[in-house]
Structures are given as C-alpha cells and as structure tokens.
Amino acid sequence: MSRRTRLSVTALLLAVPVFLLAACAPGGGTDKVIGGPARAEEPSRVSIPSIGVSSQLIRLGRNADDSVQVPPLEKGMTAGWYTGSAKPGTPGAAVIIGHERIPDGKAVFHDLRKVTRGTEIDVERGDGKVLRFSVTDTETADPSAFPTRKVYGQTDSTALRLVTCAGDDPDPRGHPVENLIVYAELVAR
Structure with missing residues (x-):
C-alpha cells in the first residue's frame, strides 16, 4: 500500500466516528441522502x-463536515448503505446504517439486538x-470507543456490517449511550 493510500485510509478511519454522534442525536440525519441503487451491483x-426487517436502502455519502451520512429521521424505517464501503458481494465490508428509534418510536433496526450468531x-x-x-458476531461499544477499523477497515472477506445506536438509558441530551x-460474512450468492 502506498503512503498516499495509507494516509487516505487513515483519514477516512479517523473521520468516521463523527457520524455516530449525528446518528444517535434526536435531530440527526441529513437532507443530502439520495435514493438508490444507482447501479446494478x-x-x-x-x-x-427473524426480526421482521425488510427495508429498501437509500444511498449514504458524506456530510459537508466529512462525517458519514445517516438516514434522516423522517425515514426512520429505512436503512442506508454507506457508498464509501464495499458493494455487497465484493471483498471488503459493506456497511448499512439504520436508526434504532426515532422520536415517534421504533425505527428499522429497533430489534437488531435480538440477532445472534447464525x-x-x-x-x-x-x-x-x-x-x-x-x-x-455482535458488539456493543461506547461511541467514544467505536471500533472504526473493525467496522470500516480493510478485510479480505466478503463482509457486512450493520450499525445502529442502542442502549435503554439515553444520556442527559437524549442520545443513546x-x-x-452486527458483523456478518457472505454464505450464499
């Protein structure tokens, strides 16, 4: 890997955790989300x-501050694919982001904590x-210790990552803590 590529990957990995605060914020979301898919792959x-999730995906990019977009709250029952991640079915980790809850109640990934190995x-x-x-595997992490490399970093496998906010007791600002x-690997095409 060239020095320039390493610097680009490092910059991406350092910038990614910023989105988590926006994703968990009651007012999180963006008006820059564009529909998808744009291409066949x-x-x-x-x-x-097993948990009743069936959601169309919207395309998520980056916000002006370089944080990763999250689905807008008014689309709480819709998940989004981060276009800076791998395309599903290709080597690397495809990342899908969704809300656990919105101010009006449950959101698309509300029951994600019920998934288990297999x-x-x-x-x-x-x-x-x-x-x-x-x-x-599944993992719960404090936003300040988000496993950025494990979620967004390079992998030789064909992987999927689902990311949401969780926690029953929000912090004083109302953000999940x-x-x-959810980590998954491709088993069938």
Missing part, C-alpha cells in the same frame, strides 16, 4: 426475516441478485 434492500441477513442488489450473509454493530 449496489444494494437496494436489506432483510432480516442469523441470516439477505441483501438484494439493484440487479435483483440476493446475497445471503450469516451473523458471526451505545452503538450496536
């Missing part, structure tokens, strides 16, 4: 049958191909 839907997650691409992933990350 991009994801268009995520499904987790839970199946299907990701449909724009070309209609469905990729099946199997959960390998934890992040929930």
Whole structure:
C-alpha cells in the first residue's frame, strides 16, 4: 500500500466516528441522502426475516463536515448503505446504517439486538441478485470507543456490517449511550 493510500485510509478511519454522534442525536440525519441503487451491483434492500426487517436502502455519502451520512429521521424505517464501503458481494465490508428509534418510536433496526450468531441477513442488489450473509458476531461499544477499523477497515472477506445506536438509558441530551454493530460474512450468492 502506498503512503498516499495509507494516509487516505487513515483519514477516512479517523473521520468516521463523527457520524455516530449525528446518528444517535434526536435531530440527526441529513437532507443530502439520495435514493438508490444507482447501479446494478449496489444494494437496494436489506432483510432480516427473524426480526421482521425488510427495508429498501437509500444511498449514504458524506456530510459537508466529512462525517458519514445517516438516514434522516423522517425515514426512520429505512436503512442506508454507506457508498464509501464495499458493494455487497465484493471483498471488503459493506456497511448499512439504520436508526434504532426515532422520536415517534421504533425505527428499522429497533430489534437488531435480538440477532445472534447464525442469523441470516439477505441483501438484494439493484440487479435483483440476493446475497445471503450469516451473523458471526455482535458488539456493543461506547461511541467514544467505536471500533472504526473493525467496522470500516480493510478485510479480505466478503463482509457486512450493520450499525445502529442502542442502549435503554439515553444520556442527559437524549442520545443513546451505545452503538450496536452486527458483523456478518457472505454464505450464499
């Protein structure tokens, strides 16, 4: 890896945790989210049958401050694929972000904490191909200790990461105090 590439990857990894505060904030979200998929190999839907999740995916990029976009609160039942991550089915980690709750109640990833090792997650691409992933691990982390490299870093496997905020007791500002990350690997194309 060249020095320039290492610096770009390092800059990305250092900037990513900023999105978590926005994702957990009651007023989080952005008006810059664009619909998807733009290409056949991009994801268009995520499904987790065991917890009743079936969501179209919106495309998420970066905000003006270089933080990762999150779905706007008015789309609380819709998850989003971070376009700076891998395309599902290719080597690397595809990252899908969704809210756990919104001011009006439950959101798309409300029951994500119920998934366990072996839970199946299907990701449909724009070309209609469905990729099946199997959960390998889950992790709860304090936002200040978010495992950025583990979630967004390079991997030789074909992986999926689901990210949401969690925690039953919000901080004094009303923000959830934890992040929930679900790790999964491709098992069927």
